[in-house]
Amino acid sequence: MAETAATPLDPLEPRDLIPPHHDDKSLNETLLDHVWRKPGKGWFMLFGLTLSALGLLVVGVTYTLARGIGVWGNNQPVGWAFDIINFVWWVGIGHAGTLISAILLLFQQKWRTSINRFAEAMTLFAVMCAGLFPLLHTGRPWFAFWLFPYPSTLGAWPQFRSPLVWDVFAISTYLTVSALFWFVGLIPDLAALRDSSKTKLQRTIYGLFALGWRGSGRHWHNYKIAYLLLAGLSTPLVVSVHTIVSFDFAVSLLPGWHATIFPPYFVAGAVFSGFAMVITLIVPARKYLGLRDVITDRHLENMNKVILATGLIVSYGYMMEHFIAWYSQNQFEFWTFYVNRATGPYAGVYWLMIACNVITPNIFWFKKCRTSVPIMWVASIAVNIGMWCERFIIIVTSLSQDFLPSSWGIYTPTWVDWCIYIGTLGLFGTLFLLFLKFVPAVAISEVKELQLELKHAAHQKSHGAH
């Protein structure tokens, strides 16, 4: 036993990926337990908390719709602020889910199975939160449907050179494909839920969603390839979505926005913040759901390595932006990067961003930090804050001081801005708690399959050793 531990199957797949004391039945019971069990006090308390935060969203949105977005702090130079910051931040968070699920599947990284469902749900809810903002941020959201190409009696069409139209297509495609991917992955588990349900109502509801899945060989035959293809599509999709989001800025001519490095640096940033968010959520969730056996310390450590790697890419992005500003000697760029950001009115946010995004991930060079749950949890929150600050810096600082000093201005958020931001956190939390309550948080069929594979592998290995 000790020997097998010393030589794991591959570097990312240590012996304790799934402890061996579960069979299919007990896995089923363990992983479905939280669905059938009445939620505990903790769940209800959290749910109350997120619901009240959701209330803030309702208040903020209602007030905004009634009076106009003048109730936000946005103004003349700073046309975008919390709205687009939060949009980009949420989309970025969403990306980790898809990446964990899709890219790791393509690369056959077996450790993904324990966290992919979780991550995909996070994607879905984060994209929902993100999707609110482009709609809300328009002056007349009731005309937002004009961004879709439909045959109107005006004879007018959307303008396809605008990155905002690209956004519409990217975000809606992303939401759709993520939902399909998540749902397809969920079908076998829904069937399992249907078949282990105790009441007729549960059976009917889960049965409806399971679409009549029977685990038939013919189903699995198409399913396996379909799931793999969806994963294959999701991977470039995720890259394209954040690339397009970064086009919102890169396509403009504003110093601080107009940069060709934006797409890769945004995608890395998205992964960075997304993995941080997964850590932030999964640490308490695995404790609450008792999933230590399935989501192991090894999983967490791997994720921290990804955070470190992407954090370094993000730091490189910052460095390049500053380098190019210096190297080009463009007066406007130089001002933006060396004067405005570093010493301007928002210098505090800038240095907070540097501390959180550039310095924090470097603690993961040390194994102790990578494996200490409290440290990584705090660090992940720091990264979340840092990535939010990054969007603030990119959007608000660049806008507040652009070309003509006469039109420079200061942005200050209002209570409505905060309400809506906290409100989306509430929406996200609420959806997430509902997800934890009603849907298996871990992809059961995949875990079972994985366990079988591991067993086979261990078997072969022990045979080989003999």
Next chain:
Amino acid sequence: MSRLSAAALLAVPAIGIGGLMAYVRSPYVTNQQMPIEQPIEFDHRHHAGDEKIDCQYCHWSVDKAPSAGIPSTTVCMSCHAQVWNKSPYLTEVRKAFFADSPIQWVRVHNLPDFVYFNHAIHVNKGVGCASCHGRIDQMGAVEQFAPLTMAWCLECHRNPEPHLRPSEFITSMTWTPPSDKAEAIALGEKLKDEYDVHSRTSCSTCHR
């Protein structure tokens, strides 16, 4: 069963969207084919049709102002002081005239406030009344003839030739282009040259 439910799943949104697109083009939304009741039973069939009074007699500013103009009460009375001057139909007109208070006509063709339509330029460049307003001489109560949607405006602005007529027929209710297609096209081309028509599709042509 399964195929049916799948088909329904796809068909419902398709029918919904298609239906909506059809609906917004229907008279119900464009307000066509809805004769509007006026405070006075003014009958264009009689005035424009039987009596053959030229449109411009009453709507005199049509060739010199954005608005065609609603005739002042004096215009009504200029005839009806002599004819039908005791008719009960005209009680309201006389009342308005002597009380010096306007007759509250109900607007039939109501463009949104952000659309700046100018009658003068259209009439001066050979677009006839009937092209947009239809056979007013056959309407008891006037109704909106054209959909007045932007797409409808664009249709003519992109291809004005078929809608042009010789200047002497601008107010004619009965003029039709030559039935011979080639002849009609030739006439359109000729009139376009003659009038020096430059129908514009830049946004600020109508929206300011």
Next chain:
Amino acid sequence: MPPMNTKRDGAPSQESSSFALPVVSDRPAAAPDAVGEALEHAAANADSAEHGYGQSYWRSLEEKLGTSEYMEESRPEFPVGADLPPTGFIRREFMQLLGASLALAGATACSTRPADEKLLPYTKTPPEVTPGNPLHYASAMTLSGHTSGLLITAREGRPVKVEGNPDHPVNQGAACTFEQAWLLSLYDPSRARVLRQGKTPRAQRVLNETIASLVGKSASENGGSRVRFLTEAVGSPLTSDLRNHIIKKLPNARFHSASSNQDTQAETLRTLFGGQHVAALYDFSQADIVLSLDADFLESCPGNLRNIREFADRRDPRKGKLNRLYMAEARFSITGGMADHRLRLKSQEVLGLAAAVAQAIGGSAASLAGAAAAKSPLRGELGNWVQAVASDLRAAGPGRSLVIAGERQPAAVHALAHAINNALGNGDKTVRYIQAPIAEATGMSEVRTLVQDIEAGRVDTLVITAYNPVFTLPDDVGLGKVLSKDHPARARLNVLYTALYEDETSAHVDWFIPAAHPLETWGDGRSVEGTVSIAQPLIQPLFNGMPESELLAMFLDEPFRPAYQLLRDYWRGQTANAADFEARWESWVAQGFIENTASNPVAGSPDFGAAASLVAGYTPPASGDLELNFVNDYKVYDGRFANNSWLQELPEPITKMVWDNAALLGPDTAKALNLAPGDMAELTYNGQKLTVPVWVVPGHADNTVTIALGYGRNGLHEQVAKGVGFNVNPIRTSKNPWFDGGATLTKVRGSYKFSLTQTHWRMENRPIALDMPISELEHPSTETQHTLHRVKGELKPGIQDNLVDFDYSKGYKWGMAIDLSRCTGCSACVVACQAENNIPVVGKEQVGRSREMNWLRIDRYFEGPENDPKMVMQPVMCVHCEKAPCEYVCPVNATVHSDEGLNDMVYNRCVGTRYCSNNCPYKVRRFNYLHYTAGKTATEKMLMNPDVTVRNRGVMEKCTYCVQRIERARIDARVNKHLIKEADLKTACQQTCAAQAIVFGSLNDENQLVTQLTEDVRAYKLLHELGTRPRTSHLIRVRNPNTALEPAKAATKEGSH
């Protein structure tokens, strides 16, 4: 019964562009007795404990009249014959959500036909009216004794725009901020509406009876010796005539006149010309060298428009050699910004400077200078400046220079200025002395006499027609005190006051008579150079206002004559040949002024011997501590425009502050006093204390504080003005009304939030508002060459510019040129734009959030050291880029290019993503963050220009190059089968600019001025290096410094290689 006519009516009788006569009622304005009764009823039922018209008053008034609307429009708003507006043709309704969604064929399934809209035709169409086409009427406005000639645009009976009368000798088509914004006051819902005695509303009949009995009694008892009138400076021939008639009726009555300005110049000239009323006219077109002694002769004021035009012509290298302006002043003024050399000094030091210059010039000036120099010693370090100026003035040659003294300066400085001009031979050349249009002494001493009379109990009746004297005069004049209830002399005093608003003065009076706005009545007046203008009404009084002339006529105890008749009768009397009076009258009214009425030159020359007394009589103010300066505000003047939200929101040209005044300090002084912008400080002066907020202005003279008058208004119903800024009149004295030393400023706790439209005043070395000595432009240094390359170097296709060019070579190619050399920054264009384009006012809080809506802004930059910088003004509005960055980011095609190169903004297509604004490097786009146009009263809506959409919340807007004017001109031209002529199409900003700094036209026509300017050597494109290809060019501002004071750059030679 009106005659029947069988011809169709309303055939247009004349061209709409000519100055048509308005329809004038033959019937006397019906005395609204129903209203009178209702008012009395309301008064009887009002709660006497309530101040002014309290709630219960209005409530009971509504009871009687049905609705409060009735009060607002109890007299017809339109000339008789056009009783109601044809609302069907008027597009002043807002883009309603429902309407918008319906018309745009959105998927709003529930909307069908909206509520019926009514079309209300005229009963009888007035002959000149063609519904939908505008009419232009000549009229006039009087401010501080000067009457300017205006051209008012009316739509279906509503005046909607004020422009300068192109034929008027002073206006020449231009109009200043005040003249244009004055239109807003016409529709101001806070205007006074009720004629009242105490708190009791009265019918006009009662007032008439009261005055008649008063006049009868007083005439018989003592010839009116106990009757006093307090008026504005009177330049109106009709008012003078009425006054003469009153004097005939009441020979012992006395008239006093007060004005907020202009007394010292007149006083000086009276002394110089042996008591004659004389005015000085300046000719800047001939002056090569100008020395301004604290004279802000380029301020946007009606009387200055000709100065601005002539001066601007001399700043334009295309028109010949540049002039040179030396300016000595304490605060940074508009004129100071235009100066080639600006000397910062205390206001009290100006006398010393004038004396030194006079001494250096010699001649008649030198004799005065000695005495003056003793009163105000000149700082040693200024000697060099004085010598440079003096030798420049002398070098210019006789009649080629000009010295002007500012109105705030004492008579001694004026005397010196005239003496220097005399010594330089400028008399009859650049300075002409004419008979003053205002032939009376005005000023605080006049009011002081009146107050003494009241205190001595010599007055029974006081009639005030002057603007709000209780507020505008320094407290120590004592008018407020004697009018207050507690004063012993007050009990026997009967005070009548007429004004547009219930203001500070009206709170103290016995009778308050709401005045008719000058656009609601007939009147006349003289301009600074004497030309008589006839002011005709555009609309019936909206709020029952009474014309001043009718009020004065009541004192004649004659049968009632309306203002129209009074005016006609007067001018008929002035016309020798009665037979052709009708024809001449028609032409006067139509063109707006009476030709050949300019004042005659004064016989004789100034006697500088007499001036010695002015210098001798001058007591210099205290010199210690801070010098406190008071100035009339650029926006609210002396307070009379305080209720005008356009002006309140107009950025102050120098500070860019809105909705406030502040104690202005120079940076060094602020540092010494440990004060930062926005701090609160306690101002101690003359034993009185006032807590004031502080603002720091670069270039403000050291150890001086400047505070603008006219703020801190507390009028009863002046809702806009109330609580804006603070009032300094309580600590101002009549002895030193404009500046005095001995003030201190100490920081106290607290801070104050100002709203500014521009918070960053440095250009950060960016080539934005280019400004250079003319020599630098002619022989650029390497550095300048580099800058010029950045702003106008070629953008090579395929290298710097990858986009193909659209073909604009056919038809019109709209473009604009803005000459920074000409622009003074006076902001008249900003008001013109606001009026033309229905731009909303958003209030201090929203401006503080940086959401001002003005499409046209004037960027003001300071260059050089903070304590003594140069100032440059740069009007910036949408530059209509051919490669517009705003357009390609709009997701819905709401901003696109027209075939003529306009950057069209389609409000109704806009969903409000604000991406365009973010991507606009000029930040000229304005977003309706809230529904700024909501909640307008019926009268306010009448102001809206029906040719421009009123924007809803959530849509972007910006300068359109006045596309509504382009389209109107196009349709007129196309109907008449010709091309648009340059003269027929002017944007609103261009039209009103006295300096002619803005030029608009088609760049495809090389004969148009705009094309020539665009190709001028000074023309450059703002942010050219971005490749946006703007259609607007800015022209480099050139200065003409004296090399003795500012050596040319050493690098000049290098550049020539």
Next chain:
Amino acid sequence: MEATVLDSWVLAEFETPDVLVDATRQMREKGFQGMDTYSPYPLHGGSEALGLPPSKVPFIALCGGLTGLTTALAMQTWMNTYDYPLNIGGRPLLSLPAWVPITFELSVLFAAFGIFFGLLGLSRLPQPYHPVFESDAFRTASTHGFWLSVPHATGQDAAAVIDQLKALGATQVTVVTGEKE
């Protein structure tokens, strides 16, 4: 409604996936057609054991993707270049590089729809009811049971099949009958 045609299947549960795959292969070799396996997760070698042809999902996905690609390009070009050509900031009417993002997104979207609906279609889902659901024991198929169904003519004796299955290691065997699909 046409006359009800009944189908019936013999269902057998096996202990482990390996046994099931084994049994399936052997049954197929014996000539049984139309069999199907049921398992909570895909079986290694299950498709081969059932002798299924390669899945058509990738082909459908490719078709979807190509449809998306052409739709997007055609849509953008027609709308912005031909139907309502507008001068947008001096950009060419046919700004192909700007069409790329939407073209990519629509290709992905249509491909994903192809995959999803292809999967559903090929699996004949959704299918809210199936006779096998009548068997309570069969419910383990989605949790931890491994089942094999062998079609069998209605009304005939299934004993032979049952025996064979038992011989291959089935732990329990039942027969279900239901409406034909």
